[in-house]
Amino acid sequence: MRSAKSRVRTALRSGGRAFVLSFEALAGSAVLLVLSLLSFTLVLLGVGLVTTPRLTEAVRKHADRRRRLAATWSDVRIPVPYRPFPKDVRDGLTGQVERTRHILKDPATWRDLRWLLLDMTAGYVLLAFCWALLVYPVEGFALAAGLWRVFEDNTYWYGFVPVDSQATGLAAAALGVVLLLVGMWASPSLLRLHFVLARSVLAPTREELAQRIDRLTETRHEAVDTAASELRRIERDLHDGAQARLVAMGMNLGTIEALVEKDPAQAKKMLAMARASSAEALTELRDLVRGIHPPVLAERGLGDAVKALALRLPVASEVTVELSGRAEAPVESAAYFAVSEALTNTVKHAGADRLWVDVHHSEGMLRISVTDNGSGGAAIGTGSGLSGIERRLGTFDGVLAVSSPAGGPTMVTMEIPCALS
Amino acid sequence: MRVVLAEDLFLLRDGLVRMLEAYDFEIAAAVESGPELTKALAELRPDVAVVDVRLPPSHTDEGLQCALTARRERPGLPVLVLSQHVEQLYARELLADGNGGIGYLLKDRVFDADQFIDAVRRVAAGGTAMDPQVISQLLSRRSVDEPMGALTPREREVMELMAQGRSNVAIAAQMVVTERAVAKHTSNIFSKLGLPVSDDDNRRVLAVLAYLDRG
Numbered sequence: 274m275r276s277a278k279s280r281v282r283t284a285l286r287s288g289g290r291a292f293v294l295s296f297e298a299l300a301g302s303a304v305l306l307v308l309s310l311l312s313f314t315l316v317l318l319g320v321g322l323v324t325t326p327r328l329t330e331a332v333r334k335h336a337d338r339r340r341r342l343a344a345t346w347s348d349v350r351i352p353v354p355y356r357p358f359p360k361d362v363r364d365g366l367t368g369q370v371e372r373t374r375h376i377l378k379d380p381a382t383w384r385d386l387r388w389l390l391l392d393m394t395a396g397y398v399l400l401a402f403c404w405a406l407l408v409y410p411v412e413g414f415a416l417a418a419g420l421w422r423v424f425e426d427n428t429y430w431y432g433f434v435p436v437d438s439q440a441t442g443l444a445a446a447a448l449g450v451v452l453l454l455v456g457m458w459a460s461p462s463l464l465r466l467h468f469v470l471a472r473s474v475l476a477p478t479r480e481e482l483a484q485r486i487d488r489l490t491e492t493r494h495e496a497v498d499t500a501a502s503e504l505r506r507i508e509r510d511l512h513d514g515a516q517a518r519l520v521a522m523g524m525n526l527g528t529i530e531a532l533v534e535k536d537p538a539q540a541k542k543m544l545a546m547a548r549a550s551s552a553e554a555l556t557e558l559r560d561l562v563r564g565i566h567p568p569v570l571a572e573r574g575l576g577d578a579v580k581a582l583a584l585r586l587p588v589a590s591e592v593t594v595e596l597s598g599r600a601e602a603p604v605e606s607a608a609y610f611a612v613s614e615a616l617t618n619t620v621k622h623a624g625a626d627r628l629w630v631d632v633h634h635s636e637g638m639l640r641i642s643v644t645d646n647g648s649g650g651a652a653i654g655t656g657s658g659l660s661g662i663e664r665r666l667g668t669f670d671g672v673l674a675v676s677s678p679a680g681g682p683t684m685v686t687m688e689i690p691c692a693l694s
Numbered sequence: 695m696r697v698v699l700a701e702d703l704f705l706l707r708d709g710l711v712r713m714l715e716a717y718d719f720e721i722a723a724a725v726e727s728g729p730e731l732t733k734a735l736a737e738l739r740p741d742v743a744v745v746d747v748r749l750p751p752s753h754t755d756e757g758l759q760c761a762l763t764a765r766r767e768r769p770g771l772p773v774l775v776l777s778q779h780v781e782q783l784y785a786r787e788l789l790a791d792g793n794g795g796i797g798y799l800l801k802d803r804v805f806d807a808d809q810f811i812d813a814v815r816r817v818a819a820g821g822t823a824m825d826p827q828v829i830s831q832l833l834s835r836r837s838v839d840e841p842m843g844a845l846t847p848r849e850r851e852v853m854e855l856m857a858q859g860r861s862n863v864a865i866a867a868q869m870v871v872t873e874r875a876v877a878k879h880t881s882n883i884f885s886k887l888g889l890p891v892s893d894d895d896n897r898r899v900l901a902v903l904a905y906l907d908r909g
Contacts, residue, residue: 548805555802559779568779572748572755581783587835 280457284407287460290346291403298397305332306389322369329376332385336475343468354477355381380481388474396467403463406456413449417442496668510561518554522547570609574599578609579632588620588628595633598693607669608639608689611662615643615685618658623647623683634693641687649681662687695818696722698740700731700757702750710744710804717811728756735764742818747777758784770795774817777801780825782832786907794896797823822859822899829857832906841886852879857902861895
């Protein structure tokens with residue numbers, strides 16, 4: 274008895290939920306689909322630049338609500354595959370263009386559209402069945418109870434039963450009972466099926482996962498290669514630099530020991546040389562350390578390290594930092610060297626006399642932009658410093674964007690997903 | 695003269711203690727961590743503190759932070775900061791209160807005992823001792839600007855030494871010129887840069903440093 278009762282309750286709850294959801298599926302998805310398609314078309318006229326980001330946000334909210342309901346109502350989990358939505362790229366028209374481009378390039382945007390189409394058709398039909406199977410039988414019972422009289426002269430089709438008498442009215446009720454039983458049994462499954470259907474469209478596809486694996490393999494190789502060549506460079510620098518100087522110093526000290534009584538004047542001269550050579554060894558070690566992990570970065574974190582870096586440039590610079598904590602050491606280091614390379618590039622090639630660095634973190638994303646008022650024309654290509662930055666960032670799923678029209682200004686934007694502590 | 699010394703590497707701490715004692719300084723305390731340094735500065739009230747930037751337990755810029763905090767509580771407390779690397783950013787923070795009695799040197803500078811001791815004494819007396827590397831960084835950034843470009847090479851040299859915190863006497867000795875010649879150079883520098891002339895040596899140094907760090 275108890276299980277029958279709970280079965281009825283579950284079925285009725287599913288029906289009720291499906292009823293509410295069917296409006297969302299039909300009206301919500303249809304309206305959003307039409308508006309989105311319109312907005313994408315209007316990008317060509319410029320109007321779409323303003324509407325597309327907002328609409329996409331609405332579509333994603335709509336889809337996210339369905340994801341939430343799928344998880345809570347039917348325990349169907351649909352992954353959220355959106356690339357982070359850039360909210361604070363830049364103000365004005367350029368920002369809108371960047372945002373729209375980002376949206377149109379995200380495969381999830383197109384997947385959402387396919388889902389809207391499916392949701393307002395097949396998705397809706399499933400939902401309609403889910404609640405109609407529970408509501409339609411009520412009409413059958415009403416027909417049997419006396420409503421059949423209304424149709425005495427004018428046959429009414431209840432399902433496949435033509436109703437025009439008490440007998441056919443009872444037949445309608447019998448069909449209603451069957452339908453009700455089917456509905457009791459099927460409605461939770463139908464609701465679940467609706468969510469599974471949504472998942473089949475909304476979740477990332479196998480190809481995308483395969484692409485992701487390719488990308489991870491590639492960046493891992495690059496990271497390993499970079500680490501190995503860095504170690505080789507460090508080994509070489511130590512071997513030819515500090516190590517050689519220490520050997521020379523030791524030798525000099527030996528000679529001094531022998532000379533100190535015979536020729537004190539010469540010994541004194543050599544002592545001065547030994548001291549000079551220890552100072553040079555220190556300078557070399559300091560430069561080497563700066564290249565491995567800059568001391569300011571270790572002591573103060575990314576913000577101050579970038580400020581210190583900018584202060585060393587021969588170009589006037591303005592650095593703004595908005596960080597509420599510190600990122601993990603490897604991320605900090607990658608970001609620091611990426612900025613360092615971007616700045617070096619700027620100083621070398623842009624011919625700028627002013628530059629701006631902006632470092633901030635929001636919504637799980639570290640964003641750094643380096644802007645200069647130089648001659649522009651920079652591009653990510655083979656052998657350029659910019660592709661080096663791209664490789665560095667790639668290891669951390671970071672991305673690099675360059676906007677550099679001929680005549681300037683150049684803006685290099687870097688993004689790394691990470692958390693602050 | 696009583697010194698509080700903070701350095702976490704035993705060899706360096708020991709070496710500094712020996713050197714300072716050899717030049718008749720009294721070591722009030724030689725500590726190896728940030729908390730100990732804060733305590734020693736508050737309780738022992740030394741004439742000068744010699745502090746390593748990086749100290750345990752955090753191994754970040756703990757020494758620098760302790761020194762800055764102590765100076766906020768006791769403005770003008772002479773502090774000489776030592777580091778394996780010098781950053782204009784840190785120099786700026788040390789100089790920010792405009793009180794003088796600040797030194798910021800690379801650890802390598804202890805190789806030349808006379809010069810190092812001279813720097814400690816200068817800082818203890820309320821003067822300034824800036825590492826030549828900091829100054830050359832500042833100068834390289836400003837070299838193309840007007841009116842810095844209007845300085846003669848000789849004047850630039852004087853300015854560099856002055857910014858390190860050297861007195862006219864010391865500059866004259868280093869450049870092998872008379873003190874009067876140095877004085878003439880400095881007044882030229884000040885008029886070319888449009889800085890107010892001051893008789894006070896330390897004010898003068900701080901003005902030059904502030905000028906170089908601008909923009």
